[in-house]
Amino acid sequence: xxxxxxxxxxxxxxxxxxxxxxxxxxxxxxxxxxxxxxxxxxxxxxxxxxxxxxxxxxxxxxxxxxxxxxxxxxxxxxxxxxxxxxxxxxxxxxxxxxxxxxxxxxxxxxxxxxxxxxxxxxxxxxxxxxxxxxxxxxxxxxxxxxxxxxxxxxxxxxxxxxxxxxxxxxxxxxxxxxxxxxxxxxxxxxxxxxxxxxxxxxxxxxxxxxxxx
Numbered sequence: 619x620x621x622x623x624x625x626x627x628x629x630x631x632x633x634x635x636x637x638x639x640x641x642x643x644x645x646x647x648x649x650x651x652x653x654x655x656x657x658x659x660x661x662x663x664x665x666x667x668x669x670x671x672x673x674x675x676x677x678x679x680x681x682x683x684x685x686x687x688x689x690x691x692x693x694x695x696x697x698x699x700x701x702x703x704x705x706x707x708x709x710x711x712x713x714x715x716x717x718x719x720x721x722x723x724x725x726x727x728x729x730x731x732x733x734x735x736x737x738x739x740x741x742x743x744x745x746x747x748x749x750x751x752x753x754x755x756x757x758x759x760x761x762x763x764x765x766x767x768x769x770x771x772x773x774x775x776x777x778x779x780x781x782x783x784x785x786x787x788x789x790x791x792x793x794x795x796x797x798x799x800x801x802x803x804x805x806x807x808x809x810x811x812x813x814x815x816x817x818x819x820x821x822x823x824x825x826x827x828x829x830x831x
Contacts, residue, residue, distance in 0.1 A: 662779050665704060665731070666696045667827035669771055669795035670738075673820040674811070679762070680747070683755040685720055688744040689713060691771050693795065693827070695739070697731045702779050704731040707788060709775035711741050713797075715767075716754050721745035726775075743771075771795040777831065795827035 675688035691711065697704050709726040712719055724741045731737055750758070761767040773793035779786045799821050801811055811819035 662702045662781075663698045664829045664831050665777075665791075666698055667693055667773070667793050667795065667829055668696075669693045669797060669823050669825050669827055671820055671822050671824075672769075672771070672797050672799065673814065673818060674799065674801070675818050676744075677762075677767075679750075679755060679758055683750050683752050684747045685750050685755075685758070686746050686748070687713070687720060688742070689721070690740060690742045691797075692738065692740040693771070693773075694736055695731065696736045697734060700733055702781055703733060705729075705778040705780060705785070706731065707776045707778060709773055709791070711739075711743055711771065711773050713743055713745075714770040714772055715750070716757060718751060718754055720748055720750060720769075726773075730780075766798065766800040769797040769799065771797050771827075773827075789831050792830045793827050796825055797821075797823055798825075 670692045672692075673690040675690070676686060678686045680686065695706075706726065706729050708728065710723040711726060712723045713721040721743045722745055724743045726739050726741060729737060758767070772795070773791075775791055776788040777791045778788055799811070801819065801821075811821045814820045
């Protein structure tokens with residue numbers, strides 16, 4: 619084979635490789651455009667969260683400015699999408715008081731939520747001798763004296779959307795639920811709560827939570 623034939627053969631192979639490479643790129647581009655079109659048509663909506671109740675087991679402020687607390691919260695999550703499923707890969711729940719975290723994070727087991735499906739979780743969240751800012755300790759003492767306290771139950775984690783057989787990458791999710799607990803007023807001394815055990819009071823809340831993804 620002459621040098622000219624070798625050069626021609628090499629050019630032919632390069633053309634074939636270029637065509638194969640271009641074909642693969644076009645194929646991937648078509649898939650990507652199809653996914654984007656389907657995604658735009660379906661327009662996934664954020665899940666809806668409702669904080670249903672909170673059961674108070676302990677809320678003890680000690681010196682110097684430490685808080686021990688135990689709650690069990692029940693919240694529901696609804697997937698409002700007709701054609702999109704949601705994977706909750708990670709979700710942590712904790713309580714805040716005046717923008718300060720007062721409990722440890724409790725993990726919710728990973729789960730999949732189908733179309734228009736509702737999931738209910740009742741995690742236990744607690745903190746033992748958690749240091750609180752001095753001004754928050756003063757405010758908490760005043761709230762306890764007045765018989766009402768506003769906590770914020772927060773959740774954060776990662777979710778994925780499932781469209782048919784396609785699953786997206788992970789997205790951060792942040793959920794914020796106000797929990798107004800009125801425990802010092804009324805004849806029972808438990809405010810809007812119901813005694814369910816010794817020194818254990820359950821508060822019906824039914825508040826909508828803000829969700830950002």
